[in-house]
Amino acid sequence: MAWLAAGEGYEIALVEGRVAARSASGRAAGRQLKTLPKALKDHPEVDRLRRLADWLDRHEASCVAQVDAWMVSSLPVPTALIARVWPDEAWQRALRDLAVVGEDPQEAGFLRDATATGELKVVNLDGETVRLSPRTVLLPHPVLLPDLEDVRDFAAELGIEQRVEQIHRPTWQKPAGLAESATEVRDYAGGSFPTRFSLAARATALGYRVSGGYATCKVRDGAGRATEAAVWIGEPYYDDETSTGALNWHDEDGRAVRLAEVGPVAWSEGMRMAAALYAGRTIEEGGDA
Known part of the structure; x- marks a missing residue:
């Protein structure tokens, strides 16, 4: 990005996502400064660049989220x-x-x-x-x-490096021999958290939606059918200790989907969500752990 004049003797630009300054005159002309001078802290051009940097961060995050949605759907x-x-x-x-x-x-x-x-x-x-x-x-x-x-x-x-986690994304294969009537998985149930809020916050930080008492993620299969995986995280507004519950899947009408009918991507993404939530559980230490 080009350097812009800002105040007497300084130029500013976005460098690696942050506002940087350099001297525009004297013996130090063209030399980037380690920190932003106090004289520029409230300069209108600095504020404008900061707002641009924030927008660029949001734009990049939205691009990653959209590409990720294309992949899982x-x-x-x-x-x-x-x-x-x-x-x-x-x-x-x-x-x-x-x-x-x-x-x-x-x-x-x-x-x-x-x-x-x-x-x-x-x-x-x-x-x-x-x-x-x-x-x-x-x-x-x-x-x-x-x-x-x-x-x-x-x-x-x-030397492939992917901004969107794809080939190194953790995957789960649906096991054979599932009971015909089974509708839930409890592999990652029972992970204790100090409060329901802390578990909900972990779900949100991981990019999952919290709705009612559940953390959820939605996946569409190749035929365009939507399936939503859901993990129980506790009653809303309940602020005592809570634990992760069972994982299940629902169709677009909210009906439970039998495990035998869950598609491979929906299964993998649901298990990934459940495992990620469970990984943040409280681990007891000591001889009685």
Whole structure:
């Protein structure tokens, strides 16, 4: 970003997301200062840059959230849309190096670039850089990727780093032999928290929605059907010690979904939420723990 004049003898700019200043005159001209001078603390241009920095942070977070939603919802994303947003650095950071699959399942690779004409440059699983121009692409959830461990090893060889957690996202496979009538999982029930508020705060900090007595996350499968995973966290306004409860799933009408009917992505994401909440539980120490 260009340096802007601010007061006598100073210039300011956004550097790595914060307002920085440098001398504009004298022997130190052009040298960036370690801290913002007191004379600039309340300068209008400094305030404007701070507000811009806040907006850029929110924009980047919204880009990451949207790309994450595309992935967990199995939504086909128009290639033209990716090409249109690619020049925006926040979108580019969210999308770069994600595994993408074209209309042909064999068209898979890590996204490296998008051209204005709608072509995607990807590194395929043979290590070759190829150009794809499908009408839409999928950003597959890792539980749907065959040979996931091999994909992870290959990504490590390429030095792949993803802004949106995809190939290294923890996954859970639905076990076989579930009871036909079963509707809940208790693997992560019983995690104690000092207050219901602290458990709800953990859910919110992890990006989950808190509604009534539940922490929830919604997933759409490839057919567009929505399933909501929910973990009981305690009655609202109840501020004594509480524990994580069972995990279950509901359809769009609020009806319980039997475990045998829960899709692979909904299962994995529900278990991921339950495990993440449980990980913040109070751990007893000492001989009686």
